[in-house]
Amino acid sequence: MANLNIKLDLSKIKDVLKGLSSLRTYSVLLVPTVIVIAGLLVLTGAILMGRSFRNTVNRESIPMGSTIKELDGKEEGLLVAKQVEAEKQYQDAYEQDANAILQADIESSQRELLSYDVLPKPEETSAMLFTSFGSNYRKGIEGLIAKINGKDSPSEEDFSLAGTSRASLRGPMATGPAGQPKEQEKIAEGICQARAKSISIYASPNDVSGYIFWERYQYKDMNSSVDDCWYWQQGYWIIEDIFNAVAAMNRESSTVYSSPVKRVGRIGFVSASRMITSGLSGTTVSQEKPKYVSKPAEQIAEPCTGRISNNDYNIIHFRFVAVIKANEIISFMKELCSAKEHRFAGYKGSEQPRVYKHNQISILETNIKTVEEGSADHKYYRYGYDSVKEVEFICEYIFNKKGYEPVNPAAVTISTAKSSN
Secondary structure (H helix, E strand, C coil): CCCCCCCCCHHHHHHHHHHHHHHHHCHHHHHHHHHHHHHHHHHHHHHHHHHHHHHHHHHHHHHHHHHHHHHHHHHHHHHHHHHHHHHHHHHHHHHHHHHHHHHHHHHCCCCCCCCCCCCCCCCCCCCHHHHHHHHHHHHHHHHHHHHCCEECCCCHHHHHHCCCCHHHCCCCCCCCCCCCCCHHHHHHHHHHHHHHHHCCEEECHHHECCHHHHHCCCCCCHHHHHHHHHHHHHHHHHHHHHHHHHHHHCCCCCCHHHCCEEEEEEEECCCHHHCCCCCCCHHHCCCCCCCECCCHHHCCCCCCCCCCCCCCEEEEEEEEEEEEEHHHHHHHHHHHCCCEEEEECCCCCCCCCEEEEECCEEEEEEEEEECCCCCCCCCCCCCCCCCEEEEEEEEEEEEEHHHHHHHCCHHHHHHHHHHHC
C-alpha cells in the first residue's frame, strides 16, 4: 500500500474554526432573516399577482360590469316603458268605457218618432200634420195592446149579441133566490169566461192617457200644437216601455188565466191630487199631457233618486195600475226597470235603423190593494184561481237631453231652460 503523506496546515484549520465560531455567534439572526426573505418573496409574488389580476379585471371584469350595468339600465328602462304602456292602455280603456257609457246614455233618448213631419218644427203650416200625429199616437197605442194580445172586458154590445145584458151579471157566477145561477147570469158568466180565455191580458186604449186627447184634438195654433206633439211623443215612449214589460212577463201565456200580469188599467202623468184614483177604467184617466218635473211641487211622489229636471236631463213622473199575480209582483217590477231595446233611424227617420238599449224607469212608490172580484172595478173581469193584487206604480222616467236635442222644439228648450234656472 502506498504511503499517504498528508500535510495539514494547522493555521488554515484555525481560520476555518474561527469562521464557524463567528457563524454560531450570528445564528440567532438566521430565523428572522429567513422569515424576512420569505415575506419579501410573498410580497413580490403578491405584487406580481395583483398586477396580473388588475390587468385581468381591467381587460375582462370592468367591461363585463359596464355591459351588465348598461343592460340593467336598459331592462329598467324597458320595464318602465312597459309600465307606462300598460298604464296608458288601462287609461285608454277606462276612457273608452266612460265614453261608451256617456254615448249609451245619449242613445237611450234617441228613439223613433210617431211623425217626422212635426218635430222640431213643421216645414208646412197645415193643421193636418197634427191630426196625423194624433192618429199615429192612437194607432200606436192600439198596436201595443194588440202586441200583448190584450182586450177589454166584454162590452154591452157583446152581451146583447148573446141575448143578455151586463146588468144581468151581479158578480162571478151570481146565484138566484134558490141558490142556483139564473139563466141570464149563466150566459153572462160564459161571455166573461170566454173573453178571459181568448186574450192574454185585459187592456183598453181608453185607459191610456192621450188616446182620448187625440181623438178629441182641435187645432189652436202652431206653437201649442208642436208643444203637444213633443210631450205626447215622450209620453208614448214611456207607455211603450210599460207594455213591453208586460209583453216580456206574459210571453208564454195565451189566456188571462195563465198570465202573470192579468190587466193593465189607467196610465197617466199628473199628480195624485189631479188624478182620480178610485178605479182602473179610462173614465178616471186625466188627458193632461206629460210634463217635466222641475221642482218638488210637481212630483207625483217624493223620488228616492232625488232627481229633478236640469241642464242635462228631463224627468217625467207617471203612474199606472195593473192587476198582477201576487207572487209575480217583484218579477214585474224588475222587468219594468230592466234594459229594453229600441230602434233609431236618424232624426229624419231615413237612415239605416240601429238598435240601441235604454233603461230609464225608476219605481218611486207602489200601492197594493186586494182585488174584490165582485166590485165595480172587477165585475166583468175573470182572473182565474191565482191570488192577484191590484198594484199602483208611481215611477220616474229620465231622458238625456242630448239624445233628442236636434228634434226638441225651440219653445220647449227655452221654457225648460227657464224652469231649470
